[in-house]
Amino acid sequence: AYDIGLHGVVYQVNKWDPKQFDWTKKLADADYVGPTCQYCHMRGGHHNVQRFGTVYTSMGMSMADRGAPIWKEKRVRWASVCDDCHSPRFARENLQALDEAVKDAGLKYRETFQVAADLVKDGV
Numbered sequence: 001a002y003d004i005g006l007h008g009v010v011y012q013v014n015k016w017d018p019k020q021f022d023w024t025k026k027l028a029d030a031d032y033v034g035p036t037c038q039y040c041h042m043r044g045g046h047h048n049v050q051r052f053g054t055v056y057t058s059m060g061m062s063m064a065d066r067g068a069p070i071w072k073e074k075r076v077r078w079a080s081v082c083d084d085c086h087s088p089r090f091a092r093e094n095l096q097a098l099d100e101a102v103k104d105a106g107l108k109y110r111e112t113f114q115v116a117a118d119l120v121k122d123g124v
Contacts, residue, residue, distance in 0.1 A: 002037060010034035040081050 002008040011034055014020035020033040027038055028045075041049040075095060082091035 007034050011036060035085070043081055 003012065014033050022030060027042070032039070079088065079091035079095055082094065
């Protein structure tokens with residue numbers, strides 16, 4: 001998703017230009033033209049990339065109530081990364097759009113497996 005999104009495209013186009021991405025600088029000191037994976041997922045020197053992740057990796061979690069209190073801190077932390085360059089409203093709206101996309105993807109995933117199960121039942 002990163003590679004085909006705006007941030008990933010900016011990175012792919014500019015990654016070899018030392019004026020845009022100076023890899024000799026520490027991440028905290030860098031002033032890149034766009035965020036790298038590390039900028040968002042390893043913020044503050046944390047090496048747990050899921051700390052700022054928005055995808056809940058446990059099976060079935062795509063249909064969980066993403067607004068449940070257990071996820072509130074993670075969502076606030078996630079949006080705070082976007083706030084470095086974007087408005088708080090932008091981050092909240094994009095997180096909501098991501099929630100809807102995850103719900104839609106979960107439904108399509110289950111529909112696809114049901115079609116495959118039905119085909120197996122039919123001997124296909």
